[in-house]
Amino acid sequence: MSSRLSGNEAVAYALKQINPDVMGAFPITPSTEIPEYFANYVANGEVNTEYVTVESEHSSMSVCIAAQAAGARSVSATSSCGLALMYELLYVAASCRLPITLACVNRALTGPININHDYSDSMGARDSGWIQLYAENNQEAYDNLLMAMPIGETPEVRLPVMSCMDGFITSHAVENMELLDTDIVRRFIGEYKPENYLLKRENPLAVGPYDISAYYMEHKVQEAEAMKAAKARILEVAAEFEKISGRRYGLLEEYRMEDAHLALVLIGSSAGTAKAVVDQLRENGVKAGLVKIRVFRPFPGEELARALAGTRAAAVMDKSEGFSANGGPLFAETRSALYDLKDRPYLINIVYGLGGRDVKTEDFVKVFGRLADIAATGDIGPVYTHMGQRSKEEIA
């Protein structure tokens, strides 16, 4: 069914089709509309979700943890400082192995206070043990959310899933998109059937006990192994999803990478702008390409290394500052992934788009220009730079 929806509408509609057992609801820009639209579905009796309004995001995630442990499928939505306030609970959800689904509408973290898009919120939570999926557009935001539960709830994975989209750019812009029939969605998602849960009458269950040094490391290894297992499961679910939707997803998307000499690596809605630039450069005979990271956790290191193996120079575009003084988080992962290649491309890192700073096609044209120079001369110049800021110096 074709429709025209904003990203937030699409995600709220996906949640309605899923009809989860519990939603922990608390508003924060730009994700507010998700619990808002969903409240309408609840009020109209279109879902039978227990809609729990709470006093903070710390509580909304606590509600989800308790409900999921009880055996209920639980969801929430948040952004920016809301995610930051959930921080403690994100680790609890993951370490208790509770496959909660969280719609994360990415927004810059304060401060300075800012409501617009970058990835500083979810990148801060990248090591919390949550699976992280990132959408380029409204269609992907809808599709990723539908795939979250079949990925996270699989017994060998049992991890919570954060389904991310770009604040305002994706969450508020209306696009044409395809929706699936609700009965097809419900068949795809299936029933939530955990082996053990608090409300199971047959046996009592304690969740999240104190873990002394003699056990903590073993449980962390379990989590790490689950995250490794998630990679195969994400691809399995994508294959099942393709059967019902006709839309194909991987851990990453390679755009015109077959013979690319110059490449960008990035996440999210910027991919649309970058694809237009790749097409334009290809018409002029430049062998340009793009790798869009869809799954950041687990990180598709081997797949990314394979995608970039044939390139001469690549730019990793980070839409969040890690303040490592050594490049952003996507750069750190990418450079690490390339280490095992025999012949590595030159690699630079450009931090851009912070706090909603716009990125245009001409910006990516400049980046490809810089990559062409690096490929031709072998002179890499400064490895880690910023793009789009007003400056007295001119770099990229």
Add this chain to the structure above:
Amino acid sequence: MIRAKDINERTPWQDLTPGGEIYEAGTARAFNTGNWRTNTPVFHAEACKHCMLCIPFCPDSAIPVKDGKRLDFDYMHCKGCGICENVCPFPAITMVSGGVAP
């Protein structure tokens, strides 16, 4: 289903429950937590009137009761806090220094 009695500090990660879930109640009984003790209560049976005041005051349920009479301390769980000595109206409980009853 993995039971608490089958898990110990030599169990490999593959054989532990996911996230440390515990699938039964009352597993604290199986664990020796009495070795944290630095002071130890001593029970003098001849002075005890079995008034049962010490029982509800014990934070660790470490005073067993049988047929309306209290028995000697459960030293596997007693932490030596001394509350029982404090509430005992009779000279039936005294504290000694160290983790072991004389």
